[in-house]
Amino acid sequence: MTNEELMQKAVDVSKNSYSPYSKFPVGACILTDKGNTYVGCNFENGSLGMTICAERNAIGNAIANGERKVKAIAIYSPNQDNCTPCGACRQVLHEFCERDEELEVIVKVGEELKTYTLAQLLPESFTL
Ligand code: THU
Numbered sequence: 001m002t003n004e005e006l007m008q009k010a011v012d013v014s015k016n017s018y019s020p021y022s023k024f025p026v027g028a029c030i031l032t033d034k035g036n037t038y039v040g041c042n043f044e045n046g047s048l049g050m051t052i053c054a055e056r057n058a059i060g061n062a063i064a065n066g067e068r069k070v071k072a073i074a075i076y077s078p079n080q081d082n083c084t085p086c087g088a089c090r091q092v093l094h095e096f097c098e099r100d101e102e103l104e105v106i107v108k109v110g111e112e113l114k115t116y117t118l119a120q121l122l123p124e125s126f127t128l
Contacts, residue, residue: 091126093122
């Protein structure tokens with residue numbers, strides 16, 4: 001599974017986003033340590049605080065299928081280049097990776113893909 005293929009799945013699932021309030025669709029696709037992929041999109045609610053981000057939707061999908069380790073996640077919004085995960089989703093990614101330094105976060109900048117590690121996006125992360 002290439003980064004380009006992961007991103008294509010994130011692009012495709014962003015079309016299913018339910019985001020009538022923000023009008024900010026997001027799609028995400030996770031690659032797990034078992035080599036499987038799981039997608040998610042954001043879905044909003046009239047009670048705005050109940051919104052679920054694309055990343056956490058994808059993670060929940062992976063967890064429900066028995067997965068525990070995320071190797072990479074591609075994230076896409078048609079509205080914004082370099083659409084990195086929000087702070088809450090960074091912490092949730094931390095929960096389900098082997099090492100922050102090894103989890104790749106892939107975003108789109110123009111036609112190019114850019115890769116961060118979770119360690120770059122969430123330095124000094126909290127673990128219970
Ligand atoms: N959103 C995501 O799905 N992922 C992010 O990392 C940032 C924000 C969603 C939540 C909300 O539906 C919309 O984007 C605007 O914040």
